Amino acid sequence: MTDKTILEMRDITKTFPGVKALSNVNLNVREGEIHAIVGENGAGKSTLMKVLSGVYPVGTYDGEIRYDGNECRFAGIHDSERVGIVIIHQELALVPLLSIAENIFLGNEQARFGIIDWNLARKRASELLRKVGLRENPDTLITNIGTGKQQLVEIAKALAKEVKLLILDEPTASLSEKDSAALLDLLLEFKRQGMTSILISHKLNEIKKVADRVTVIRDGQTIETMDKADVSEDRIITSMVGRTMDDRYPSRTPSVGETIFEVKNWSVHHPLHPERQVIKGINLKVGKGEVVGIAGLMGAGRTEFAMSVFGRTYGTNISGEVWLHGKKTDTSTVRKAVASGLAYATEDRKVYGLNLIDHIKHNVSIANLPGVSSRSGVIDDMKELNVANEYRRKTNIRSSSVYQVAGNLSGGNQQKVVLSKWLFANPDVLILDEPTRGIDVGAKYEIYTIINRLADEGRGILVISSEMPELLGICDRIYVLSEGRIVGELAGHEANQEKIMRAIVRGEERGAS
Structure with a gap:
């Protein structure tokens, strides 16, 4: 990283009908740094990046953009890409039924005399895939690789455009911890090679790991920019929400009543591979006014369990019983599940x-x-x-x-x-699957407050979350799921991350034996 400024955005103002999304926002990015932008949902982060990349063209906003010493007036995204600015949006822009190579060069085809040179495309695609740590065949369809690898294909696609300033909008929102760590390591490698990156993320631990500087935006305005040495979660949160958040989770005194929801010996097989059992004899209870969590690693079967219970929207060869208010209940369709008092908020x-x-x-x-x-x-x-x-x-x-x-x-x-x-x-019972995924700490607090209010009203709440601190902060009781089995059950006041991980590891060992 040098002290040279590669990007300046001055007094950027963007208005939508009835809403001022950005108001005189200023951003300064140095060459070769990883610059993080944080803020609550709706603060204007993504809008600012869409202005920079030409998604919102010149004339639709006020202010000035200077890149590499020149004033830029981008009429569209192709203009920004021509000077080396490439944005990767939170929702991946890949075509599932096209190959990796076809996606990498979509709109940037490798052609000679107007005819696509597929041999060249595959060769270049292989080179780019190696740069991002993938060994996939370029002819592999996007639909046949996981989300983490798809994110890396997006980055390879950016490299194909000779990117100099890479913008990543919530790149790890849908990734596992392992895939997230690999992506962050790749960003650090790009930094060593001299590339400049702008990272939008709600995950403050990731920002602390990779960012050289952090700019906070609140209500469409620049609040402050801080150097790495000054970055702390408390300072970022205070700047983001305009107040201190001494307690990330609202307090609640639980008053748990009789069992309101129970699942007995629930088993589910894979919808495309019926011979494969995904959920293996789960038994689970939720009391009236109780917040119960389901912890587990990616692929443990948490979402599959929830969807199969709610109207059998996942799986085949489903067996087991669902009981509500002490009565065996038919939840075999979404209509029947809702009519019986069950609701499912999808991830x-x-x-x-x-x-x-x-x-x-x-x-x-x-x-x-x-x-x-x-x-x-x-x-x-x-x-x-x-x-x-x-x-x-x-x-x-x-x-x-x-x-x-x-x-x-x-x-x-x-x-x-x-x-x-x-x-x-x-509903009497509400299943919440990743209820705070991709949202900021301020909005999370509001969601937790709503969950507490619902529990106080006597509803049963089942929370599925990949964030262990979240489960520990809001749940009265936690089930641990591993490879489709319940491998542990912990009271909220006794649970910690070490106990949850120990249960997962022991469960995996039992499953392998």
């Missing part, structure tokens, strides 16, 4: 949780249309509007109105819409 809110092209009002009411309909079964628009406004207020959804399109909300506010949808369905 993938963008694909399965929301209709991103529809507004908040319809998303909130969709799971309980009878609740906004007249006796004749016709939707009452005013009733639906009142319900949407009520839940917007209850869950503190930050939006211009309930007519704002869900896809234009920040991740944290999208998650609140998902919660509102299921709260309006009035």
